[in-house]
Amino acid sequence: MKKPSAHTTAVLQALFVTFLWSTSWVLIKFGLQDIPALTFAGLRYFLAFLVLLPFFFRSGQARAARHITRRDLGLLILLGLLFYTITQGSQFVALDLIPATNFSVLLNGTALIVAILGILLLHEYLTRRQWGGMVVFLAGVALFFFPYRFPPGAALGYLVAVVHILATSFSSILGREINRQRTLPPLTITAVSMGIGSIVLLGTGLALEPAPRLNLQSWLIVIWLAVVNTAFAFTLWNHTLRTLTATESSVINNTMLIQIALLAWIFLGEALTPLQIGALALVALGALLVQLRPSPIVQDETL
DSSP states (O other), X not given: OOOOOHHHHHHHHHHHHHHHHHHHHHHHXXXXXXXXXXXXXXXXXXXXXXXXXXXXXXXXXXXXHTTOOHHHHHHHHHHIIIIIIIIIHHHHHHHHHSOHHHHHHHHTXXXXXXXXXXXXXXXXXXXXXXXXXXXXXXXXXXXXXXXXOOXXXXXXXXXXXXXXXXXXXXXXXXXXXXXXXXXXXXXXXXXXXXXXXXXXXXXXXXXXXXXXXXXXXHHHHHHHHHIIIIIIHHHHHHHHTTTSOHHHHHHHHHTHHHHHHHHHHHHHOOOOOHHHHHHHHHHHXXXXXXXXXXXXXXXXXXX
């Protein structure tokens, strides 16, 4: 048999990572039945941080990290609080309040906000195709939620989802700026920011929420999310970025919307109408058009 090329292997690996990330949404939904949201998120990312620590020390980057400037340390602390404490904490809270598919539709709006912030903060201007993608995306969202009837109590969930989208967008811009400077290795950025953010997130959850009583299933979900869907998946994703272009990574990452919808239908019973299925296609297409750029961009490797 002919051995797959490095590019084909990278594509398959990236698709596998997006599948793992999509299953996270289902596993989080199951775990939230027994574990409070903030504590759940804190446990996931703190355990993932502990998994990354041996690699961080073995690589020798821990010694180099002692010489981080105050400015860089301040940026890493801000990134940790923004990307892990706020972004991941709000994701778990939102998933506790609204359907996974609805949340994933809104989350694709991150591409639009990042594009706008890129104009304002990084001077990365959009093409006509990207502006057209924004229109297609917004049309898809409008169709998906038509006729705009929301269950009682869902308003808080959608508000938290908006907080998550904004935090994701700003952390993406901040992460891109830190990586673009190329003064710190990706593993250092990830380990330091994840350690700071996860400790604050876990501490907040333990302080504000009732003490969790984790059974065997709960522990298995937390450990799987931390080790496989976070530490392993993010490492493999960053590995694929050595081969795939920014455009290819965007296309592959965009498949998560469909994957989450299918998994939510199979395992969570979140059925979709034909109109919503068509709207999902528009949302995916619009987000993809916004993410496609005429030339490669710096990859965000802070995840």
